[in-house]
Amino acid sequence: MATPRLRNKKLSEPTISRLPVYQRIAEGWRNRGLQHIDSEQIGGLAGVTATTVRRDLAGLGSLGTRGAGYDVQVLIERIAEALGHDIGYDVVVVGMGNLGHALVNSSNFLTRGARLVGIYDSSPEMIGTYVAGQQVKSMNEPMIGATVGVITTPGSAAQDVADKFVKAGIHAILNFAPQVITVPLGCAVHYVDFSIELQILMYHLNNGTGPLGGGLLHSLGIASVTMPRSS
Amino acid sequence: MATPRLRNKKLSEPTISRLPVYQRIAEGWRNRGLQHIDSEQIGGLAGVTATTVRRDLAGLGSLGTRGAGYDVQVLIERIAEALGHDIGYDVVVVGMGNLGHALVNSSNFLTRGARLVGIYDSSPEMIGTYVAGQQVKSMNEPMIGATVGVITTPGSAAQDVADKFVKAGIHAILNFAPQVITVPLGCAVHYVDFSIELQILMYHLNNGTGPLGGGLLHSLGIASVTMPRSS
DNA sequence: GGATGTGAAGTAGTTCACAGCC
DNA sequence: GGCTGTGAACTACTTCACATCC
Numbered sequence: 387m388a389t390p391r392l393r394n395k396k397l398s399e400p401t402i403s404r405l406p407v408y409q410r411i412a413e414g415w416r417n418r419g420l421q422h423i424d425s426e427q428i429g430g431l432a433g434v435t436a437t438t439v440r441r442d443l444a445g446l447g448s449l450g451t452r453g454a455g456y457d458v459q460v461l462i463e464r465i466a467e468a469l470g471h472d473i474g475y476d477v478v479v480v481g482m483g484n485l486g487h488a489l490v491n492s493s494n495f496l497t498r499g500a501r502l503v504g505i506y507d508s509s510p511e512m513i514g515t516y517v518a519g520q521q522v523k524s525m526n527e528p529m530i531g532a533t534v535g536v537i538t539t540p541g542s543a544a545q546d547v548a549d550k551f552v553k554a555g556i557h558a559i560l561n562f563a564p565q566v567i568t569v570p571l572g573c574a575v576h577y578v579d580f581s582i583e584l585q586i587l588m589y590h591l592n593n594g595t596g597p598l599g600g601g602l603l604h605s606l607g608i609a610s611v612t613m614p615r616s617s
Numbered sequence: 618m619a620t621p622r623l624r625n626k627k628l629s630e631p632t633i634s635r636l637p638v639y640q641r642i643a644e645g646w647r648n649r650g651l652q653h654i655d656s657e658q659i660g661g662l663a664g665v666t667a668t669t670v671r672r673d674l675a676g677l678g679s680l681g682t683r684g685a686g687y688d689v690q691v692l693i694e695r696i697a698e699a700l701g702h703d704i705g706y707d708v709v710v711v712g713m714g715n716l717g718h719a720l721v722n723s724s725n726f727l728t729r730g731a732r733l734v735g736i737y738d739s740s741p742e743m744i745g746t747y748v749a750g751q752q753v754k755s756m757n758e759p760m761i762g763a764t765v766g767v768i769t770t771p772g773s774a775a776q777d778v779a780d781k782f783v784k785a786g787i788h789a790i791l792n793f794a795p796q797v798i799t800v801p802l803g804c805a806v807h808y809v810d811f812s813i814e815l816q817i818l819m820y821h822l823n824n825g826t827g828p829l830g831g832g833l834l835h836s837l838g839i840a841s842v843t844m845p846r847s848s
Numbered sequence: 849g850g851a852t853g854t855g856a857a858g859t860a861g862t863t864c865a866c867a868g869c870c
Numbered sequence: 871g872g873c874t875g876t877g878a879a880c881t882a883c884t885t886c887a888c889a890t891c892c
Contacts, residue, residue, distance in 0.1 A: 655873065655874090657873090667873095671874060672876085675875055675876075679875075681875080682874075683873055683874045684873050684874075686873065686874080
């Protein structure tokens with residue numbers, strides 16, 4: 387009760403997208419044995435101004451020290467708290483192709499509150515084998531208790547998988563398949579698309595604007611969809 | 618000369634990140650044999666309002682038809698033109714682990730102007746083998762003529778790869794390794810991080826805000842960095 | 849001295865509302 | 871009738887500038 391839930395204070399969308407970046411930077415600092423970091427250093431690495439960093443972090447409460455900057459350990463913890471990592475989530479991944487393997491084996495994908503509780507594939511050769519310490523299940527097996535579903539199948543299978551997720555009560559979907567999927571209202575689909583990243587980078591390359599040309603700064607691009615059934 | 622370069626008109630950052638999404642939606646429509654789409658339909662699928670869609674597209678010139686919506690073919694072409702796909706880019710990918718395989722085999726990563734001109738790995742077992750029709754090269758071989766470099770190595774190798782890119786004259790880097798890298802000023806690093814996507818999705822899940830709760834809308838998250846050498 | 853945290857000002861992006869056109 | 875394209879109003883985010891505190 388000492389610390390009222392920071393979660394109540396709603397953070398702006400841009401801030402939310404930057405906090406994980408700051409967290410990663412702080413982790414890098416800590417791993418190199420450094421204890422303090424200031425807003426200018428974070429901004430330089432994240433590609434935003436020092437003022438923006440301070441404003442973002444001020445939203446989490448007073449966690450800096452005037453004259454000295456931020457303690458990296460405190461920073462990491464408070465960001466984790468604000469993003470809800472202390473709650474924990476159960477994640478299932480469907481599609482054990484190269485991308486699925488890459489994800490579940492990644493040291494970073496499943497940290498920070500996420501727990502892998504099931505991996506699935508439709509291919510008979512794949513089912514029953516072990517990946518990242520877990521046995522690959524058939525799509526017919528239930529997906530009990532998961533909160534987040536990740537789709538790493540080819541585009542053609544994405545809608546079927548999404549339907550299974552919805553039936554299993556999963557409200558949040560991370561879709562890596564290059565395919566727009568439809569889900570009932572109230573279900574969030576977050577859409578990750580590599581080619582879109584590449585396209586945005588290329589636009590800036592063409593125009594000399596944005597991240598190029600000495601400017602620092604940002605980027606992004608990815609769509610999220612919630613919509614009624616049909617089309 | 619009939620059509621002056623659309624590229625001159627600078628588009629806003631949010632618009633740039635949404636255009637590839639609209640393009641993908643239009644492609645999906647076309648693939649299902651549909652010829653027209655209106656701003657409301659695009660918005661529903663992309664997770665933005667119809668007005669935002671119209672404003673974004675108006676920036677590319679008058680490509681809609683009042684009363685009828687947009688012709689999907691025209692839409693696809695004009696967005697491609699605006700993003701510079703008619704120019705074409707040479708891409709090299711370093712790191713032929715699961716993620717590297719997933720990328721170069723993806724039907725979507727290397728379309729729309731991108732050409733794969735080289736794939737590299739440091740592992741002796743990997744070098745010389747063929748992936749996606751290309752022979753994997755040693756890191757010692759030159760990277761002539763590439764404009765964009767993609768890093769899909771473990772984090773520990775990312776900085777070395779970035780250094781090689783810089784020496785080879787590559788100005789734009791797409792970094793999938795969970796590692797902040799430093800490059801000379803004038804070089805753009807676009808940072809793609811799966812765990813960050815997951816974190817943002819989880820934040821919304823916790824708070825019931827954003828993409829959840831019947832609202833449509835968006836997302837994103839990924840950092841891009843340009844900064845001087847050192848740390 | 850030095851860096852945070854924040855009112856105030858400025859800028860950018862979104863949404864409203866409707867005129868214009870098919 | 872229906873949907874685009876856009877001035878005008880609004881909202882949100884960023885940046886400035888500085889008081890505040892270590």
